[in-house]
Amino acid sequence: MTQMTLDQQKIRAASDLHPTPEVNFVYGTAGFRMRADMLDSVLFKVGILAALRSYKLNGATIGVMITASHNPEEDNGAKLVDPRGEMLEQAWEVYATELANARDADSILKAVDSIVAQTGITFDKGANVIYGYDTRPSCASLVKALEDGLNAAGAKPTNFGLKSTPQLHYLVRCINTAGTNDAYGEPTEEGYYIKLSEAFKTLMKGKPTLSPITVDCANGVGAPKLADFLKYIDHDVWAANIVNDDINTKGKLNYNAGADYVKTQQKAPLGATLAPGERYCSFDGDADRLVYYYADEAGVFHLLDGDKIAGLAAMFIMDLVKSAGVDSINVGVVQTAYANGSSTQYLTKQCQVPVSCVNTGVKHLHHEAEKYDVGVYFEANGHGTVLFSPEALNTIKTTESKTPAQNTALKQLRALTELINQTVGDALSDMLMVEVILAHRNWTCQEWDQAYTDLPNRLVKVVVANRYIFKTTNAERTVVEPEGLQAELDAIVSKYNNGRSFVRASGTEDAVRVYAEAATRTETDYLAIAVAQLVYDRGGGIGSLPSI
Numbered sequence: 001m002t003q004m005t006l007d008q009q010k011i012r013a014a015s016d017l018h019p020t021p022e023v024n025f026v027y028g029t030a031g032f033r034m035r036a037d038m039l040d041s042v043l044f045k046v047g048i049l050a051a052l053r054s055y056k057l058n059g060a061t062i063g064v065m066i067t068a069s070h071n072p073e074e075d076n077g078a079k080l081v082d083p084r085g086e087m088l089e090q091a092w093e094v095y096a097t098e099l100a101n102a103r104d105a106d107s108i109l110k111a112v113d114s115i116v117a118q119t120g121i122t123f124d125k126g127a128n129v130i131y132g133y134d135t136r137p138s139c140a141s142l143v144k145a146l147e148d149g150l151n152a153a154g155a156k157p158t159n160f161g162l163k164s165t166p167q168l169h170y171l172v173r174c175i176n177t178a179g180t181n182d183a184y185g186e187p188t189e190e191g192y193y194i195k196l197s198e199a200f201k202t203l204m205k206g207k208p209t210l211s212p213i214t215v216d217c218a219n220g221v222g223a224p225k226l227a228d229f230l231k232y233i234d235h236d237v238w239a240a241n242i243v244n245d246d247i248n249t250k251g252k253l254n255y256n257a258g259a260d261y262v263k264t265q266q267k268a269p270l271g272a273t274l275a276p277g278e279r280y281c282s283f284d285g286d287a288d289r290l291v292y293y294y295a296d297e298a299g300v301f302h303l304l305d306g307d308k309i310a311g312l313a314a315m316f317i318m319d320l321v322k323s324a325g326v327d328s329i330n331v332g333v334v335q336t337a338y339a340n341g342s343s344t345q346y347l348t349k350q351c352q353v354p355v356s357c358v359n360t361g362v363k364h365l366h367h368e369a370e371k372y373d374v375g376v377y378f379e380a381n382g383h384g385t386v387l388f389s390p391e392a393l394n395t396i397k398t399t400e401s402k403t404p405a406q407n408t409a410l411k412q413l414r415a416l417t418e419l420i421n422q423t424v425g426d427a428l429s430d431m432l433m434v435e436v437i438l439a440h441r442n443w444t445c446q447e448w449d450q451a452y453t454d455l456p457n458r459l460v461k462v463v464v465a466n467r468y469i470f471k472t473t474n475a476e477r478t479v480v481e482p483e484g485l486q487a488e489l490d491a492i493v494s495k496y497n498n499g500r501s502f503v504r505a506s507g508t509e510d511a512v513r514v515y516a517e518a519a520t521r522t523e524t525d526y527l528a529i530a531v532a533q534l535v536y537d538r539g540g541g542i543g544s545l546p547s548i
């Protein structure tokens with residue numbers, strides 16, 4: 001039944017059951033994320049907010065994903081998903097933060113009223129919210145808090161159960177596009193597997209069978225979901241060994257495993273012994289990030305991160321676009337300042353692909369990627385995807401082939417648009433894309449890695465009294481405050497061959513991040529520590545600094 005207004009009494013009564021602790025909550029880069037035992041009130045309010053967002057959009061289905069991605073098991077979090085499967089519109093992040101910090105029923109109702117007034121919400125079309133959660137033990141009680149919020153605000157809730165983050169994004173888009181020209185797929189988990197597996201099989205047709213890949217699932221939701229996906233693929237076409245698939249033992253989630261661990265530690269996860277010549281990859285805890293790696297003949301570990309995946313994808317798509325005779329489609333790559341300098345050089349100089357650099361955070365990359373016909377975006381940490389514009393999709397769909405070769409290329413391009421999850425970075429879909437490209441190129445990881453050599457790089461965290469005094473511009477590559485800091489930084493950087501360094505306040509941790517790269521490992525370490533020292537001195541550093 002639809003309603004014309006919110007039931008204030010209901011919200012008041014329910015909010016008494018979810019008291020707000022004295023914590024400053026922020027809807028940040030990745031939604032709300034912190035220790036799970038602090039999040040009960042937050043989830044209750046996320047329920048209210050998701051309902052409001054749906055009312056605002058005339059009953060379009062909104063998603064809520066309960067996860068803390070690669071964070072330790074004791075953390076949890078929540079992110080809202082907009083109707084096309086995208087991240088919540090930025091203006092609403094402010095409302096999320098306001099509501100989360102309203103400490104009693106009166107303040108909650110006041111915050112709700114203010115959101116309703118500011119955004120011009122009407123209630124007559126009702127509200128629909130779907131939600132899913134990862135494998136964390138805290139999810140069960142947080143789901144209850146979320147449901148209380150949804151019910152109090154009069155939304156129709158649908159529990160989709162255990163899901164990877166990208167699966168939830170997929171479902172939201174499918175539900176909202178069902179029955180339109182733009183229908184994204186069957187709004188079920190099975191529909192997701194069918195869409196991906198059919199496209200994958202089309203792309204693998206006639207290509208050499210790859211040796212089985214080993215997939216580290218960080219003991220997270222990716223493990224059962226990948227196992228489910230495998231049921232749709234004939235073992236002779238493609239096979240994967242799943243490691244770190246224990247989602248039931250306490251303390252194992254993300255522990256010394258997963259994409260974030262492999263990227264930051266630059267080593268293989270627990271449970272994977274690298275055999276030279278074989279392929280390995282890691283998902284993160286909610287299966288939206290992916291990195292590859294391998295060992296060379298000498299047993300040395302090599303990482304193929306988001307930058308490498310972006311390069312591989314961009315080159316492949318450019319070639320395919322040419323073979324399909326749709327060269328009018330332009331391909332661009334979007335990176336952040338954390339992209340390795342060698343990757344940017346390779347893309348711009350060697351491949352002649354336009355590259356944009358934007359602020360950290362997937363939403364920034366996603367929006368920039370929408371400006372290209374085909375926008376390939378990846379953070380170095382392995383979160384990313386490829387977006388095809390509606391015009392590009394239309395061209396790919398309607399172009400008629402003149403030769404068998406063109407016909408095959410067009411079919412493959414169409415399948416690629418189905419294989420790639422266009423809503424958000426998706427470890428499973430991205431992995432299948434990489435596997436397809438390696439099969440088409442007949443490449444090993446080592447051959448893929450030959451495109452360029454990463455510059456040695458180092459990421460250092462500096463804890464300071466107040467990280468927000470560090471303000472940046474130029475896609476976070478230039479510091480504007482504290483005044484004069486950039487000049488000092490430049491002076492340091494100029495002493496190193498191929499040196500590059502920048503500093504910015506983290507959006508997810510209470511620290512300033514220092515990134516440095518240079519021609520050699522030693523130079524990189526010295527540069528990183530010198531810049532970290534500068535930040536420490538200017539920012540009133542706390543605790544000890546990492547050493548060389």
Ligand SMILES: CC(=O)N[C@H]1[C@@H](OP(=O)(O)O)O[C@H](CO)[C@@H](O)[C@@H]1O
Nearest residue numbers: 029030361362379381506507508509
């Ligand atoms: C250097 C780095 O990896 N930063 C990460 C990290 O953001 P920070 O704002 O740097 O804390 O978490 C974000 C959310 O997961 C991710 O998008 C981003 O790439």
Ligand SMILES: [Mg+2]
Nearest residue numbers: 069284286288
């Ligand atoms: Mg994640």
